[in-house]
Amino acid sequence: MGLNLTNERELEVKVFYENKKEILKKLNELKARKQFDGYIKQIIFDTKDHKLRDNGITLRLRKKGNKNILTLKKKEHITGVKATREIESYIEDFNKVHEIISGLGYLPSYELHKKRESYKVKWKSNDYLIEFDQFLGRYKKVPPFFEVEAKNKKLLYEFLKILGIKKQEISVMNGAQLIKRYYPNALK
Numbered sequence: 001m002g003l004n005l006t007n008e009r010e011l012e013v014k015v016f017y018e019n020k021k022e023i024l025k026k027l028n029e030l031k032a033r034k035q036f037d038g039y040i041k042q043i044i045f046d047t048k049d050h051k052l053r054d055n056g057i058t059l060r061l062r063k064k065g066n067k068n069i070l071t072l073k074k075k076e077h078i079t080g081v082k083a084t085r086e087i088e089s090y091i092e093d094f095n096k097v098h099e100i101i102s103g104l105g106y107l108p109s110y111e112l113h114k115k116r117e118s119y120k121v122k123w124k125s126n127d128y129l130i131e132f133d134q135f136l137g138r139y140k141k142v143p144p145f146f147e148v149e150a151k152n153k154k155l156l157y158e159f160l161k162i163l164g165i166k167k168q169e170i171s172v173m174n175g176a177q178l179i180k181r182y183y184p185n186a187l188k
Contacts, residue, residue: 040115
């Protein structure tokens with residue numbers, strides 16, 4: 001499955017946190033701007049035999065507040081970060097696109113509901129996206145975490161230091177890996 005996405009690379013890490021107020025205080029000092037505060041529903045699609053997952057590809061349909069987004073991601077291997085290239089498009093009708101994807105033979109692999117709070121920070125002439133996530137419903141045992149996304153690995157780690165985050169607190173797991181960590185029998 002030779003998918004070659006030529007768009008920009010996305011680099012991110014996850015951090016499980018104990019004190020959100022401390023992180024928000026630091027973000028406020030950095031003049032972070034809130035981008036989103038609401039609920040997300042997403043469905044990850046795959047083939048019956050998991051060909052997409054096995055090839056590092058994610059096909060995601062997401063409802064974020066009142067917006068619907070279709071995303072195709074391709075995993076890249078870069079040590080110390082979760083790296084992907086992705087293509088996103090806003091779509092009008094979540095249910096119709098769900099039907100189209102299903103009609104093409106893809107099946108829902110899993111559905112996830114979460115509460116998200118997103119901030120954008122400009123630091124050292126680079127943009128950073130910080131997203132606090134709390135899984136809801138079926139996967140609510142996954143502890144709250146935040147993601148930090150940037151375009152440059154070195155600057156990403158410098159930014160994490162500014163937030164007071166140590167290397168051992170960082171995870172590069174994706175959503176499915178997180179779910180399997182706390183729900184070992186989920187997502188066969």
